Amino acid sequence: MSVNVEEKLGIDKFRVDENNAHIFIKNDPDLAEFYKLHLACPAGLYKFDDKYGCRFDYAGCLECGTCRVLGGETVLEKWEFPHGGMGVEFRYG
Amino acid sequence: MSDFETIIVGGGLAGLTTAYILAKEGVETLLIERGNFAGAKNVSGGRIYSHSLEKVIPGFAGEAPLERRITREKISLLTADSAVTADYFSPGPGAPGRDSYSVLRVGFDQWLAGKAEEAGAQIVTGIKVDDLLLRDGNVRGVAAGDEMTADVTVLADGVNALLAKKLGLRAKLSPAQVAVGVKEVIELPAAVIEDRFQCGGEEGTAWLFAGQPSGGKVGGAFLYTNKESLSLGVVCTLEGLAAGVTTLPQMLEDFKGHPAVAPLLAGGKTVEYSAHLVPEGGVDMVPRLFTGGALVVGDAAGFCLNLGYTVRGMDLAVGSGDCAARAILQARRAGDYGAGTLGASYQNALNDSFIMKDMKLYRKFPHFMEKTPRIFSGYPEMASDLMARLFVVDGEPSRPLYKKVASSLKGVGALNLMLDGMKGVRSL
Numbered sequence: 287m288s289v290n291v292e293e294k295l296g297i298d299k300f301r302v303d304e305n306n307a308h309i310f311i312k313n314d315p316d317l318a319e320f321y322k323l324h325l326a327c328p329a330g331l332y333k334f335d336d337k338y339g340c341r342f343d344y345a346g347c348l349e350c351g352t353c354r355v356l357g358g359e360t361v362l363e364k365w366e367f368p369h370g371g372m373g374v375e376f377r378y379g
Numbered sequence: 380m381s382d383f384e385t386i387i388v389g390g391g392l393a394g395l396t397t398a399y400i401l402a403k404e405g406v407e408t409l410l411i412e413r414g415n416f417a418g419a420k421n422v423s424g425g426r427i428y429s430h431s432l433e434k435v436i437p438g439f440a441g442e443a444p445l446e447r448r449i450t451r452e453k454i455s456l457l458t459a460d461s462a463v464t465a466d467y468f469s470p471g472p473g474a475p476g477r478d479s480y481s482v483l484r485v486g487f488d489q490w491l492a493g494k495a496e497e498a499g500a501q502i503v504t505g506i507k508v509d510d511l512l513l514r515d516g517n518v519r520g521v522a523a524g525d526e527m528t529a530d531v532t533v534l535a536d537g538v539n540a541l542l543a544k545k546l547g548l549r550a551k552l553s554p555a556q557v558a559v560g561v562k563e564v565i566e567l568p569a570a571v572i573e574d575r576f577q578c579g580g581e582e583g584t585a586w587l588f589a590g591q592p593s594g595g596k597v598g599g600a601f602l603y604t605n606k607e608s609l610s611l612g613v614v615c616t617l618e619g620l621a622a623g624v625t626t627l628p629q630m631l632e633d634f635k636g637h638p639a640v641a642p643l644l645a646g647g648k649t650v651e652y653s654a655h656l657v658p659e660g661g662v663d664m665v666p667r668l669f670t671g672g673a674l675v676v677g678d679a680a681g682f683c684l685n686l687g688y689t690v691r692g693m694d695l696a697v698g699s700g701d702c703a704a705r706a707i708l709q710a711r712r713a714g715d716y717g718a719g720t721l722g723a724s725y726q727n728a729l730n731d732s733f734i735m736k737d738m739k740l741y742r743k744f745p746h747f748m749e750k751t752p753r754i755f756s757g758y759p760e761m762a763s764d765l766m767a768r769l770f771v772v773d774g775e776p777s778r779p780l781y782k783k784v785a786s787s788l789k790g791v792g793a794l795n796l797m798l799d800g801m802k803g804v805r806s807l
Contacts, residue, residue, distance in 0.1 A: 289632035298651060326621060351656050379485035379488070
């Protein structure tokens, strides 16, 4: 079965900070490095798109830090935690 | 004069334990949590060994929101469609401090936060600490919108340890030292859980899996029974994931679909999807744990033990919070929060505790797992093949048992099996 990550993220509670992206990726990231994040991001936020190439959206981020460790210097421009009170809010944990 | 005697950054088990002990001793303590409540950002696989918290709050299991006391341990080697499982059931130990429990952190951490507040700690939530205040090379508090000063700052900000990194205490994490876990909480009625996992009303199962879940990479899967849900997830090192072809969310989906796992989940409803990094590098990834005016505790300090058959982090977090609190009390009595007194007390307390003793004892194990891919790809197939040779009867003339075993060993090689076994046992 092919996984539908969006559907799973839809169950979670998020307070998305529309005014502050807590993760920025570089403009033209190396494709091989981006692919690593595509494989490892638990929220499936690092996507490939026929039209636009690499695509990333911080909404739905589970704030684990995987991309920071794996692509902090290659793909990412910035990685921070969201502002206080924003981002994912677990109900079970 | 500082605003607080101690400021703790992060409301997980390490930070909350520190806050509870200090507040009880009358230390002016502020804990700052970036989530909207303590636990809002916290995820664990799901089992806490009770010994270290029992020491801090005797009898805590009687009042804390624990899920089930673990009485059944299972370990499975999975191939794509088979499972070879070891199953250990024992109603014991049933003694405070020797039991372990499944746990869901949002409820549990809020309970511990309540205990800390009751003891007199101040907890502010929804505020992120952006930076540390430094004076003459010593940490003197935090910048979190406003600046707040403290005699001691405890860095309990979790595995990413951004603050310890800013202080230069921690080197960059390497993808081989860190694993990422992805987890679902799946709701099922208590009666269904007790039937499927053969456990009594308050009892539960802890189950680890190797092989298929991580696609043969260094990693595995876990399943813990809660009262009315299962905590189920897959863990894989970042290095393993980056070298593979399957996404982590897909690994979890494939594991859920495994023919030996799917029937256990049937009819369940996923109510949360979460993820967390796990510091799996062992004692070699532990950073410098202090500087003048600051201590590092819990996941931020890399305190975690993955021994394959059991995974520990929460009891180490609690234990390190305990050590930090005792070091702070000692420094307070001496009136000296410099690295010499505060840091040395903390390091000594850790060295004398189970934390550094266990971390040092198992120093070689992370390396062993990393260098022995056969555990994750090779042995599961071998075990399954051997079982098939033993249990499949198809009318073909049978062969002596030793020949069946020898044929199964061929894939991996008997010598490799022996050497891996010896190396593995020695690293434990």
